[in-house]
Amino acid sequence: MDRWSMAMGESGAALDAGPLVLIGDTAHGPRIEAVNRAGAAAGARRGMMLADARTLCPEIATAPSDPAGDLTFLEDLAIWAQRWGPWSALDAPDGLLVDVTSVPHLFGGEKHLLADVHEAFAKRRLSIRVAIAPTAGAAWALAHYGPDGAIVEGHDAIERALADLPVVALRLDEDVVTVLRRLGLKRMGEIATIGRNAIQRRFRNRKSPAANPLIRLDQLLGRVPEPLLPVVPQQMPLVQRRLLEPIRYRALLDRVVADLAADMVRELEGQGQGARRLELQLWRVDGEVVVRRLEMAAATRDPAHIVRLFAARLDDIDAGFGIEMLRLRASWAEPLALEQSDIETAAETRGTSLAACIDRLTVRLGAKAVSRPVPFASYIPERAQRWLPPLEPEPASQGQLAFHARPLKLLDNPEKIAVLYATPDGHPQRFRWRGQVHEVARVEGPERIAPEWWRERGGARLRDYYRIEDGEGRRYWIYRQGIIGDGRGGAPDWYLQGLCA
Incomplete structure (x- = not known):
């Protein structure tokens, strides 16, 4: 806030x-x-x-x-907070953990350290609650539910200091907190009164720390380690141009952007990296800052490619009374080794590289408009593929399944049809779809697909798929959901899911 x-x-x-x-x-x-x-x-x-x-x-x-903006702000704040300790970690969505081991004496003690923290955040107009404890879990509990500025010295004092705090201070999921409250455990000190065995029996199948009170309690008391991911500051490549005279015309703007792209490529080359995301900031004379961002499908150090992508994003720039400064920053970079020119590099120079083509399509159509299907280990047709970014590798865990012939076109959602058939378990003789009646001339099937019991509910019904052709030569892919007497519902339903060649 x-x-x-x-x-x-x-x-x-x-x-x-x-x-x-x-x-x-x-x-x-x-x-x-x-x-x-x-x-x-x-x-x-x-x-x-x-x-x-x-x-x-x-x-x-x-x-x-603005969750994305909050996270970026919190990351910057975590790096700034390392003035009080050698490393810091995020406690999303609104907290920070700072390791102050062997540091308080530099500030004159724990109280003076917390006073310095309050003063520094007050200068930034940020409201905070702080605490110092031997473990991250204990510090979190005191900062959120204890008195502001609480200090606990030594592991032996943790249990006494936190006994009166609510059980939600254990950082548990809401459903687990609800179960503990129904059991009459509202304070952290009450958990120790019923014994570990009773709690272990109730939550023995919960392996996640946020779902098991005993794991969280052991982490809080320092009996088991709690892994934390420190925030490591990275100096991302940044180049800028301060102009002697403000510019208002597109030709001059393109020239400055080309110079910035060349400078950025030299910075990236010196670090052995390639840009995946670039941010161009333009400072106008009236103080307004215009920002344009690019995200590439693959790491690149080609200045011509960068300029070409930005050209499509600068058409709507309003220079006002002029632009006096430009800054180009690579907010996401990946390792990119120096290589000799090959076919792909030559193709990129001519503007026909696959990565370059995807980048240009993404700029024109939008980030979510360009993707590719990859196989997914499922026999259910609508689950047999997933969509990934164009150049992202396929997940290694997905095995290839053997299928019967599939239609060229699947409907986004299977559409229910009315079917006339000779016997309930036989193939259809006539069906109505989208207001038209189709006489069945040829039938192939059925192909039976059982429900995936590990994903479906217990009442899911199996499917019998048929490839059929009507009297006019049009071919369809339909299925019957369920069979008579399966005990999982009434009469089977029929659906049309695809169109065959």
Whole structure:
């Protein structure tokens, strides 16, 4: 919420004066992702549906959340927070873990260290809650549910300091917390009163730490290690041009972008990397910053290719009174060794490389419009393939299955048809599809496909597929879902799923 307020400026401050929530879209409607102080006082909570919050506070204001922006901000904050320790880790969506082992004496003790943390964040206009404890789990619990600025010294003091905290401080899934509350365990200290064996029997099949209270408790007390992923700062290649005179014309802009692309290629070559994502920032004289981003299908160091892709993104640039500075940053780079020219390199120079072609299609059509199908280990036709980015390798775990002949075209969703047949278990003689009646002239089948019991519910029915041809020579791929007397429903249903050549 603090990041949103700073980004919005005066307009954000006006909204933040009253009840305000940031919302994200879900399948069940808008859900609250963040709440300001006035909204929390009105009863709104993170994770609550917006409709429920409006019943408590009809005048509550809303704004869209930005999870990607929050994560980027948190990553930058984690690197900045390493002034208090040798490494830091993310605790998404809104927390940081900093290792301060053997560091507090440099600040005059733990209390002075926490005071320095509060002062530094206050200068950034960020509200925080902090705690110091021997383990990451204990520090998280105290920072979220204990007194602000709590300090626990030594592993022996953890259990006493956290005994009165709620069980949700164990970082458990909501359904596990609900089970513990139904068992009468509302405080962390109450878990030790019933013995480990009783809890182990209840949660013995839960292997995930967030689903097993004993694993979380052992991590919190330091009995078992808790793996953490440190944030490692990386200096991403960045080049810029400060112009003596602002530019307003497209020809001059293209020339500066070409110079930046050449500089970026030299930076990438020196680091043995290639760019996968590039960000071009243009500073206008009036202070507005225009940003254009590119994401390539494969790592590249070709300046001509970079310029060609950006050319399609600069057509709608409004220079205003002029652009005085340009900056090009590679926010995603991958190792790319120096190689001798080969067929692919020569093809890329002529603009016919597969990666170059995919990049140009992506710029023109959109990032989600270019993909390729790959086989997926499933006998169910609509599950037998997955869509991946164009140049991403196929998952090694997917085996190849042997199929009967499949139609050239599958419908997005099987369409229900009305069928007339001589016997319930036989093939159809006539069917109605999209308002037209088709007489069946030839039939091939059935091909029986049983339900995938490891993915389906127990009531899933098997399918019998037929390739049929009507009197006019048109061929279809239909199936009967279920058989008479299978105990999994009434009469079988018929569907048309594909069109054959």
